[in-house]
Amino acid sequence: MSKLHVSTTVNGDSVEFLCDPRETLLDCLRDKLNLTGAKEGCGTGDCGACSVTVDGRLVCSCLMLGVEADGKDIATVEGMAEGEELHPLQQKFIEYAALQCGICTPGVLVAAKALLEKNPDPTEEEARYWLAGNLCRCTGYDKIIRAVMDTAADMREAS
Structure with a gap:
């Protein structure tokens, strides 16, 4: 299966990655972008451990495909702190x-x-x-x- 190109913004930074069409946003964040804050607790959207915001909307990243992130603005827990200062x-x-x-x-x-x-x-x-x-x-x-x-x-x- 061929990989798809995704261009998105994560925590204010423009990023690009290739992913399998069936890969979740959670897997892409963790495995492609090394953003390991979001966790897979259930894989079914029931626990919220993988919560991120996409275009300002709270979503379970285990239920969203990575390719759906194309052109979107994603915020993760890693983007909450301002430099060394915690949110x-x-x-x-x-x-x-x-x-x-x-x-x-x-x-x-x-x-x-x-x-x-x-x-x-x-x-x-x-x-x-x-x-x-x-x-x-x-x-x-x-x-x-x-x-x-x-x-x-x-x-x-x-x-």
């Missing part, structure tokens, strides 16, 4: 110990960032609903939600 969500996840084994954390961070970009003043119920597609077996979610809500408050105060 406020990343910093709050550390402060609240909202991460443990790390499998779900990149997807949760990307999803939480997408939430705050769409709704900078979510209620706790809205945050829980938004993050319901991200499964975590370690933290129990409370620390995650507290970190997201505190980040939202800090970002509102800063603006």
Whole structure:
């Protein structure tokens, strides 16, 4: 089977790669671009560990083909930090110990960032609903939600 050329933007950088037409975006990110933050937890779009944004829309990269990324703007957890400075969500996840084994954390961070970009003043119920597609077996979610809500408050105060 012949490989297809994909030209896209990932975390603000123009990139090109060749991929099999059946390869997922997750596999392309990890294997072609060495962006290993997104994880394959389920391969069926149920766990959210592979969450990225594509043209600002939150997607499970295990359900999207790599060739569908052509011409799109993709953001992964690797693009959240500004140089050496962590994104406020990343910093709050550390402060609240909202991460443990790390499998779900990149997807949760990307999803939480997408939430705050769409709704900078979510209620706790809205945050829980938004993050319901991200499964975590370690933290129990409370620390995650507290970190997201505190980040939202800090970002509102800063603006």
